[in-house]
Each structure stands twice: as C-alpha cells, then as structure tokens.
Amino acid sequence: MKLHCPFPAASEEHILLAHGGGGRLTQQLIDRVFRPAFANPLQQAEHDGAILPPASAHLAFTTDSYVVHPLVFPGGNIGDLAINGTVNDLAMCGARPLYLSAGFILEEGLLVKTLQVVVSAMSAAARRAGVAVVTGDTKVVERGKADGIFINTAGVGIVEAPSPVSPAAIASGDAVILSGDIGAHGVAILSVREGLEFEGEIASDTAPLWQEVRSLLDAGIELHCLRDLTRGGLATSLNEIAVARGAAIRIREVAIPVRESVQGACEILGLDPLYVANEGRFVAFVPERDVTRALAVLPRGVRIGTVHPDPAGLVLLESRIGATRMLDTLTGEQLPRIC
Amino acid sequence: MCLAVPGKLVEVSEAEDAAMRRGKVDFGGIRREVCMAFVPEAVVGDYVLVHAGFALSIVVDELP
C-alpha cells in the first residue's frame, strides 16, 4: 500500500515511541507493515475487534506470549513461533485453528526492517497453517524495556475431535506416540544465543501440527490426549501428563529418535535431548489397537512407550542398556556444561 | 571435569606457531572449530577427543 504522505527515509528506519501512540505514525505502521501481511476479509472492517462467523461446534481458545531471544535463528524467527505455537495449542485440543489475534510490544529503536521480516514470517506461517490473523494491537515501550519484540497471539479454533482430548481421557494401556525426532529447536536457539558456532546448521523444527492431527482423526484414531513439546522438552511434557492423569508413563530410550547432528550438538554442549525444547513435535496417547494405523499416518511417528496405572504421576525410562530409572521434569534451565 | 567428545578431524590449518594450529572437527554432522595445538600428529580423517574447544588425544579403534 503506497504512502501518500512520505516521511524522510531516516525517520522510518527505527521504531519510535510515537509508533505506539495511536496517532498518525501508528496508522502508518499498521498500513505499511501489518495490514498487507495479514490481509483478509475479517480484518478489513477496521473495527476495534473482528466479528467471527457463528460456530457449529465447541470452540477452543488459547493464548501464548513469545519472548524468544534471539529474534531470528536458523529455521525461523519469533514470528513463526508466534503463529505455530498458538495454532498448535489449538490442534492439541483436537480443534481446527481458525482465527488469531496478534499483539505486539515493540522496543523503541527496533529496526522497522526487522519487524517486517517477523511479520512477513507470520503471514507465511498463517497461510501455511490455514489461519487468519483478524485483529491485533501495537504498543511501543522505551528502549531497554523489551527484548526487541514481544508478541502475544490468542487463537480460536473449532473442535473437530469426536471425543474430548485431554489427560483425563488417557486409559491405562494406552500407547505413547511421538511425532518425530526431538531437540532441534532448543539446540538451534542455544547455538545462536550462546554464540556457539556450528557449521552444518541445526534448524528449528517450528511447524504447524493441525494437518497431522487431522489425518489421525481422518484415519479413525481415537485420540485420548495430545501434547506439543515445547520448553522443557519431551521429559517435561510427559511428566505434566503423568501428574495430570495420575498414571505412570513408561518409555524406552532406544525408541526415541534424535537426529545425529542434534545428538552431536547435545554431546558437545552436555545437554540431554529429552529436555531440549521443540516447536514442531507432539505426543499422542492412543489405544493400543490404533497404534499401527496411527504410525501409518504419521510419516515420522514412532511408538515410544505405554501408560501404566503405577507408580502414579511418574515417568520411567528404560535406558539403552536395559535398566529403568525415573525421568524427572526439568528444574531450572539446562545450561551448556563442560563437566 | 570431563565432558570430552570424540569427533572426526575434517580440516586442519597449519600455523607457523604450533600453539595456533586449528582444525575443524565433525560430531555427527555438526562441525566446530577446535584448537589442535596439543595433538600435532593428528591428520585429517583421524578421530580426536575434544574438551572445551581443544583436541586432547587421538581416538583409535579397539573393538573388533
């Protein structure tokens, strides 16, 4: 969209406090950066809010904030996470993601070009995920009060799973299926953040997961519970579920796929892939009888374990050498180590 | 104390000063620059044990 009132180029390079003031500069930012990226019929109405069409089933609703640093990393940027993360939270409820809001808190001094890169990634991610960003907001805070960009996205979806998808639906004997290899996102972030340079880049696995969930539903799989793996990795997600359900989850280390390059990076940094963040992987809890069909539908899916009645609330790992131990949830943050 | 990882030496740069000799080591597809000052006899293709950015020894096959 062309600007009819051109400003000198220099003053447009960086985000100013006035961009968040609600006046002309704000409008120009919206017109120049946000509107073109998120163009869709619901958004053009220029109301304070978007009017959504009536729903024919239960709605799912979620929100998440994204404060990742660095903003850009191998495989994507904060914009990809902001769309995919919220899309995936809806997908994990068994809901088709439809509409998102996007709230931005920008730091004074941020390059407009950076914002454009992020918003452009959001636009592409939204298209790929089949969602529309229908409403949003922008504020600007003083230099030093935000890490470049903070993004909040809230999302609405329509539930398509025929039965409730939650830890409560998990039954003893259910199989635990993992949708793919783990550890890529966290290593990608850490490698940039800590300045640990690797060649043979490991890229974040950020991706929308609804299509995979939909194909499981299409195959008639009875999905008891879904959980996308984010911070804290596979170990943390499994622990949350074990506690929520009051059951035990037993998994086998040898079944868990880790790409060799991710393994290499984890070995050097002293990280355990089981605790490393992911952004495009999930676990599904399904009845034993549905395992073969589920694995046929998920291209890189593997069965990693089974639900047992006890010891309740715990996750047990059978190690590579065949001994069993507890797999606890993450305490604090995993830091690279040399010891 | 002792997180040292074996990797394959894929590149080595000669330096006048042995202390500055550097190399590139591959760990399952990830490559990192490593100081080779302590293992001057290592050649490309050797596996070396790397700790804190330094190669400490050559690793040799001993399993049948």
Place this chain on the structure above:
Amino acid sequence: MKFVDEYRDADGARRIAREIDAVTTQPWTIMEVCGGQTHTIVKSGLEELLPRNITLVHGPGCPVCVTPAALIDRAVEISLDPGVIFASFGDMLRVPGSSHSLLQARARGADVRIVYSPLDAVALAREHPERQVVFFAVGFETTAPANAMAVWQARRHGLTNFTILVAHVLVPPAMRAILESEDCRVQAFLAAGHVCAVMGWVEYEPIAARYRVPVVVTGFEPMDILEGIRMAVAQLESGRAEVENQYRRAVQRRGNRHARELIAEIFEVGPREWRGVGAIPESGLRLREPYLEFDAEKRFGAPPSAVPAENECIAGLVLRGLRRPPECLAFGNRCTPDAPLGAPMVSSEGACAAYYLYRRMRVRS
C-alpha cells in the same frame, strides 16, 4: 556417532555384567572418581546390572562441587563490577557461594557470559579492549591445558585486560586424602579417563603400590564403566593392586606430552581448599610467577575467607564416598535441586543431583 553409540550397546553391557558376576565371590567397594562417570552410572541405571555385593561409592570428581565458596563469592563480586565481563563455563553459574550464585549476579545486572572454551574468553578480551575480561578457570587436569593455552595466547596477543580466577584441583592428592582417612571404605578406584588422557597414569602407580588399591583408568560410557568395574574386581579377587587402562582408545601411560608441558609452563602446584572437604596440600594449581599478571585475584584482590555454611549439608562425606546421597537426612526433602543446601545438589555433575534426578523413585520406595 562413532566411538559413542557402540559403547552404549545393551547387549555389550549385559555381556560385561555377566562377566562381572562370574568373577565376583565377595563384597567389594569401588569408587569412581569423576562426576561425569557418576552421571553415567546413575543415568543409565547400570548398578541394576551389577551383582548385589558390588558397591559403588562416588568420589569428589566434580570440580564445581569442590570450588571453595569464598572463590565463588569473589567471582560474584568481580562480576558485579560494571567494567568487567565475567566469562565462565555453564556449570558454575548456578552454584551459590556463601549466598549468591553467578546466575543471581547476572539477574542483578552483572555481565556474566557462558563460554564453551577458555579461548572464547580470550576472544572477548580482544573484542572489548575497554572492559576487563575475567575467566573462571575451574576444573581438574582435563581443563588445565585449555586454561593454560588461554593464558599463553593472552600473553602472545599482549592483552592487558584478561585475567583468570584460578580454581584448579588435582585428582591424585584427592585420592590420597580419601585413602588416608580413617573410615575409608574404598578398595579400588576407577580413575577419571579424561584426566588421564592429559596426565597419563604414571602418578597413580605409587598410589596403587602404597595403599594396595587397584586403579583402573576408565572411560565414560556405560560399557566403559562396566568394563572398568570388571577389571577392578578381577584384580581385587586375585589380590593384585596395579594400574590398568580400560580407556585404551584414548589414553596412554604418559598422557599428552604437549599438554603437560604447557601446564608446567603456566601453572605450578599449590595448596587448595576443597569445599566440604577442607584443605588438601599440593592439590591445586596456581599461576607461575611469570604469568601472575593474568591472575584475577592479584588484579582484583584476594577473596575474603568464607563464613562456613551452618547447615546440614554433608557434602564432605558424600564427596569422599563415606555416605551415599540418599543416606543424608536432608536428601530429597529439605535439600533438592530447587532449594539446595550444598554444591553436590546444585551441580549437574554432583552426586546428590544425579541421585535426585534419576533415582528418587527408588529412594521413595
């Protein structure tokens, strides 16, 4: 990954475990020295594969655990100086001194940076001539060559803004101290394989002879540790007390000559306080006189003596293998990784943390 995956093989592990079973006729207590080995033992659950009468006790091989609280206090204080960039391995960040950790200092505005190699700290000094870069030189002999090289390169580059805070500790004096203590129950040692990759195993020969203990230089993968145990038990059962090498693929008797030469050029042996254990003579490294300009304690002043912690932490007993973490009354209730009473619960290599993370279930039942 080559040289890694093949040593984590289940069939191989079970085979060696059967061999251990075949040679064991009486109870034996074996200590693995290195925290990395403790980590593997607990993480892989390999004790489950051992015969009941083999007891593993864990040694003080966690340099993070044994770095004196006073030195950490000094590190925290130096890091809070706005003119300083404080660089450290990630391991040290969470361990509290008498009260605070480097991570907490960072939250208060200190410029604390995690580095993977001491040379990264030297690079920081070159990139920031206007700041003082201080590197926390923690570790056993494995890390000494790297730290020595950092000083060597700093000298070559003529850097005046780079210093190291030295907290190096040595393994053989610690082993002697353990063997000298009255209630020592250790009958054989698995020596730290990577320390020996640098230093060789010559220093352990007089220890094996004097104290009549087998010493087996051992690697870090499950099959390495099982084989090390097998070799130690075989010696114990036949009344031998020698130094043997399990970690044949990476270690030679004289270690790495170039590394040892540089260590001797930059450092000399001196006294060292071990947190939780006390002073062990001749057990640490310090910078030799020609390199004292790179000593952070000299540039910023020596640390104050630490107020000894008045709490139930029995780190000293754990680090000497006299108690196993679950035998501590505070373990798992008053002392957890979230609220640690002492260093072995904070450090990722600490015996207490390893037990807590991997074994809590067994302890509870």
